Amino acid sequence: xxxxxxxxxxxxxxxxxxxxxxxxxxxxxxxxxxxxxxxxxxxxxxxxxxxxxxxxxxxxxxxxxxxxxxxxxxxxxxxxxxxxxxxxxxxxxxxxxxxxxxxxxxxxxxxxxxxxxxxxxxxxxxxxxxxxxxxxxxxxxxxxxxxxxx
Amino acid sequence: xxxxxxxxxxxxxxxxxxxxxxxxxxxxxxxxxxxxxxxxxxxxxxxxxxxxxxxxxxxxxxxxxxxxxxxxxxxxxxxxxxxxxxxxxxxxxxxxxxxxxxxxxxxxxxxxxxxxxxxxxxxxxxxxxxxxxxxxxxxxxxxxxxxxxx
Amino acid sequence: xxxxxxxxxxxxxxxxxxxxxxxxxxxxxxxxxxxxxxxxxxxxxxxxxxxxxxxxxxxxxxxxxxxxxxxxxxxxxxxxxxxxxxxxxxxxxxxxxxxxxxxxxxxxxxxxxxxxxxxxxxxxxxxxxxxxxxxxxxxxxxxxxxxxxx
Amino acid sequence: xxxxxxxxxxxxxxxxxxxxxxxxxxxxxxxxxxxxxxxxxxxxxxxxxxxxxxxxxxxxxxxxxxxxxxxxxxxxxxxxxxxxxxxxxxxxxxxxxxxxxxxxxxxxxxxxxxxxxxxxxxxxxxxxxxxxxxxxxxxxxxxxxxxxxx
Numbered sequence: 391x392x393x394x395x396x397x398x399x400x401x402x403x404x405x406x407x408x409x410x411x412x413x414x415x416x417x418x419x420x421x422x423x424x425x426x427x428x429x430x431x432x433x434x435x436x437x438x439x440x441x442x443x444x445x446x447x448x449x450x451x452x453x454x455x456x457x458x459x460x461x462x463x464x465x466x467x468x469x470x471x472x473x474x475x476x477x478x479x480x481x482x483x484x485x486x487x488x489x490x491x492x493x494x495x496x497x498x499x500x501x502x503x504x505x506x507x508x509x510x511x512x513x514x515x516x517x518x519x520x521x522x523x524x525x526x527x528x529x530x531x532x533x534x535x536x537x538x539x540x
Numbered sequence: 541x542x543x544x545x546x547x548x549x550x551x552x553x554x555x556x557x558x559x560x561x562x563x564x565x566x567x568x569x570x571x572x573x574x575x576x577x578x579x580x581x582x583x584x585x586x587x588x589x590x591x592x593x594x595x596x597x598x599x600x601x602x603x604x605x606x607x608x609x610x611x612x613x614x615x616x617x618x619x620x621x622x623x624x625x626x627x628x629x630x631x632x633x634x635x636x637x638x639x640x641x642x643x644x645x646x647x648x649x650x651x652x653x654x655x656x657x658x659x660x661x662x663x664x665x666x667x668x669x670x671x672x673x674x675x676x677x678x679x680x681x682x683x684x685x686x687x688x689x690x
Numbered sequence: 691x692x693x694x695x696x697x698x699x700x701x702x703x704x705x706x707x708x709x710x711x712x713x714x715x716x717x718x719x720x721x722x723x724x725x726x727x728x729x730x731x732x733x734x735x736x737x738x739x740x741x742x743x744x745x746x747x748x749x750x751x752x753x754x755x756x757x758x759x760x761x762x763x764x765x766x767x768x769x770x771x772x773x774x775x776x777x778x779x780x781x782x783x784x785x786x787x788x789x790x791x792x793x794x795x796x797x798x799x800x801x802x803x804x805x806x807x808x809x810x811x812x813x814x815x816x817x818x819x820x821x822x823x824x825x826x827x828x829x830x831x832x833x834x835x836x837x838x839x840x
Numbered sequence: 841x842x843x844x845x846x847x848x849x850x851x852x853x854x855x856x857x858x859x860x861x862x863x864x865x866x867x868x869x870x871x872x873x874x875x876x877x878x879x880x881x882x883x884x885x886x887x888x889x890x891x892x893x894x895x896x897x898x899x900x901x902x903x904x905x906x907x908x909x910x911x912x913x914x915x916x917x918x919x920x921x922x923x924x925x926x927x928x929x930x931x932x933x934x935x936x937x938x939x940x941x942x943x944x945x946x947x948x949x950x951x952x953x954x955x956x957x958x959x960x961x962x963x964x965x966x967x968x969x970x971x972x973x974x975x976x977x978x979x980x981x982x983x984x985x986x987x988x989x990x
Contacts, residue, residue, distance in 0.1 A: 403588075406587065406588045407587060407588075407593075408584060409584070409585075409593065409595060409596075412562070434558060434559070435559075437556065437557060438553075438556045438557075438617040438618065439617070439618050439620075441620075443557075443559065444602055444620070444621040444624065445559060445595065445598060445599040445602055446559075448595060448598045448599075448602075448624065449595040449598075449599075452594055452595055452598075467588040467589070468588065468589050470589075470591075470594070470628065470631065471594040471628055472627065472628050473625070473626065473627045473628065473773065473824070474594065474598065474624075474625070474626050475623070475624070475625040475626075475775065475925050475972070476623065476624050476625075477622065477623045477952055477972065477974070478620065478621055478622050478623065479944060479945040479952055480945070481620065494929060494967060494970055495929040495930070495967075502927055502929055502970070504954075504970070517944060517945075520944055520952070520954070520972065522925070522927065522970065522972060524773070524927070623923065623974070625775050625822070625925065627802055627822065627824070629794060629795040629802055630795070644779060644817060644820055645779040645780070645817075652777055652779055652820070654804075654820070667794060667795075670794055670802070670804070670822065672775070672777065672820065672822060674777070674923070703888075706887065706888045707887060707888075707893075708884060709884070709885075709893065709895060709896075712862070734858060734859070735859075737856065737857060738853075738856045738857075738917040738918065739917070739918050739920075741920075743857075743859065744902055744920070744921040744924065745859060745895065745898060745899040745902055746859075748895060748898045748899075748902075748924065749895040749898075749899075752894055752895055752898075767888040767889070768888065768889050770889075770891075770894070770928065770931065771894040771928055772927065772928050773925070773926065773927045773928065774894065774898065774924075774925070774926050775923070775924070775925040775926075776923065776924050776925075777922065777923045778920065778921055778922050778923065781920065
């Protein structure tokens, strides 16, 4: 992993985002302007009809963008979503899902990217959902001393 | 509550959406083309910096639209979000939040609406977030027999 | 008109946006965090089926936000749209249209607002389209000397 | 061109969308689930600051999606935009622009796709704008007799 964030910082960040564990979201890849995250198959994210819930997919897309940013510019705890737009294209079957995010613009203050969400093992021509997201990046971002709660 | 759904069906629907309880989301009002929902102040929804997480607000907005639809046309378990777009306007302080949703179009197959999210007790001129949402509504929707899992 | 821009500057700005005249877009009201613009009934904006074209309505919504900003903070020629999202809710009949825009957040660098588009004389409960928009506002904005091309 | 629409129908459709000629929009490619359109460099689409106007780019993206649909399923005059969302990433210099659109879902009633807009000759890693669009497709669509106004 060539991501500009080390395992220790990544672990600390994750502990501050407990809903990721709650949904079974894992980071599969992090690198230059991109990230791939997975969402575990679990009963907790299914909605009536047996399909994965919209909010679970929104959370997955949003997290994919966050980690794509962190993997590219390093530790920026206060990067915040300023907008997210998601279209649900096909009801996904129950099962693991995967979000593939890439950053389309990385400015000093704003990052913009898109994420495709797939059912595990599905045709890459058949995304389940597509999201676009804008994040604001704090103007100055000294890395906090290790062990400091932010 | 003049909502076109009774307490028993509402309770059953909520049991199928366990993430609402997980976030402390409650229905405050449901009525003709509108709904008001609240999100409890809790540590679980806070992100670094002490602000309520984006995914918690997305889930709140999405649920507000769902219950605005159910309150207007009755039990439609398979109403599904087809798109959601949210803009975060101000970082909310920790504390209870409120989403006010109204439906702007209710067609046979699609509903479109918007939700404003506020910090409890805040100025109505100062929304924390603004979302627009489209839901698809199944073409025929006979109410399932009571007690049937859907 | 309590708008913070005088008639002379407004006239000059309009001359720099020739597509407004091309579509027959007029400013009906400009004031504190809001603007109302009209789009003339003309053959040029109709698409097959006799309905007003999407691009004409997008242009109308975008201009309504621009003039709402100018009416609130004065002459800012370089305010630029950073995002626009529009949902078309009902095909409008041929005829004059009206966009009502209000600004929901006006920060130092970003403005966010929404616009409802109506057919002239139509029910305010039946908007034809709904748009949300974000504009960036240049950090410092001295008014250019009169007569200077920008 | 393997597009499922012949030159004669395409010419007729274009005559019904006169704003395309007004902006100097041309179809460069049309094919299976995709289309590439160009926007001529002209003074008429420039806004203060010398950058191509937002509405011109919105119109370009919207048209790219329309012709991607027509190139895939044939003549559907009444395909209508139901939503469009665009993010402007970099102010484009004056000059020709290009929109590359691909359809991500083509259902019986709805099509969803995205378009990237570039300055001519620019780095494909540096899009000027990114749009997502949903079109509704009429349920039955017999081709009208040639020469019939629709």
